[in-house]
Amino acid sequence: VIMLVNVHDLEPEKVFLSRRLPLAVIAGVLLGALLAFGVLAGVVTHTGDPAALRTVESGTEIGNGAASGTETGTIEAGNTEAVGWLLYRTYLVPFEIVSVLLLVAMIAAIIFGRREANLVADAQAAGETVAPAAAEPAHGRSEL
Amino acid sequence: VNPTDPYLVLSLILFVLGVIGVLIRRNLITVLMSLELIFNAVNLNLVAFSYQLGDLSGQILAIFVITVAAAEAAIGLGLIIALVRLKNTVILDHANEMGG
Numbered sequence: 332v333i334m335l336v337n338v339h340d341l342e343p344e345k346v347f348l349s350r351r352l353p354l355a356v357i358a359g360v361l362l363g364a365l366l367a368f369g370v371l372a373g374v375v376t377h378t379g380d381p382a383a384l385r386t387v388e389s390g391t392e393i394g395n396g397a398a399s400g401t402e403t404g405t406i407e408a409g410n411t412e413a414v415g416w417l418l419y420r421t422y423l424v425p426f427e428i429v430s431v432l433l434l435v436a437m438i439a440a441i442i443f444g445r446r447e448a449n450l451v452a453d454a455q456a457a458g459e460t461v462a463p464a465a466a467e468p469a470h471g472r473s474e475l
Numbered sequence: 476v477n478p479t480d481p482y483l484v485l486s487l488i489l490f491v492l493g494v495i496g497v498l499i500r501r502n503l504i505t506v507l508m509s510l511e512l513i514f515n516a517v518n519l520n521l522v523a524f525s526y527q528l529g530d531l532s533g534q535i536l537a538i539f540v541i542t543v544a545a546a547e548a549a550i551g552l553g554l555i556i557a558l559v560r561l562k563n564t565v566i567l568d569h570a571n572e573m574g575g
Contacts, residue, residue, distance in 0.1 A: 337499040347500065354497055354498070355495055355498035355499040356495075358494065358498060359491050359495045359498070361493055362490070362491055362494055363487065363491045366490065366491070367487060370480065370483045370487060372482060402504045413531055414531060414534050414535065414538075417531050417532070417535055418535055418538065421535075422535050429539055429542045429543070432542070432543070432546055433542065433546055434544070435546075435561075436545075436546035436547075436549050436550055439547065439550055439553065440549040440550060440552070441553075442553075443550070443553030443554060443556065443557050444556055446554055472546075
């Protein structure tokens with residue numbers, strides 16, 4: 332995208348430290364103090380057993396065929412495999428919804444990228460003189 | 476001291492840097508990169524607490540956050556391209572009028 336928008340034609344960022352600087356510094360310090368307090372308060376938090384990450388409960392959620400060899404009801408698996416089981420069994424519906432979200436985002440990005448070009452093409456096809464507002468997109472498109 | 480505390484401190488630093496970047500930088504691309512910094516801080520927190528508490532749901536949520544961040548980056552960069560074609564700028568203060 333940085334190559335696409337031809338950065339050298341753009342003016343540099345003049346207002347590097349704008350008038351919002353005091354507000355930003357105050358907000359940053361407050362957030363930092365709050366989060367540091369949270370981290371320090373978390374020192375006394377109960378620590379769970381990290382070994383639980385390597386075991387997957389093999390109840391009715393996970394297929395019986397995968398756990399048929401074990402008697403304790405758990406199968407020993409790596410962390411990645413445990414995440415995979417959880418992602419494709421318990422969280423299957425959110426996974427599908429996220430795939431639809433990605434499709435919608437991709438279509439929206441394509442539409443955002445193409446709409447201005449169509450407007451310039453329509454203006455030129457009508458035989459009119461290109462307005463100054465439309466001259467900039469035409470120039471930008473020729474750079475592509 | 477928990478073994479996940481250094482990750483929480485790193486996440487804190489990343490989050491504060493991201494918030495400051497979003498607030499004081501006026502370049503749209505820089506603002507988007509700072510937003511990604513905030514997303515990564517949140518992901519680091521999620522995975523660290525998932526490890527500390529022994530629950531895998533945090534890692535699943537981190538995967539979903541990464542996916543939504545990818546969609547957000549695609550939309551944001553598309554908007555930046557549209558803005559550059561329309562007004563030939565990437566500065567936030569130059570896009571201060573509604574209705575194009």
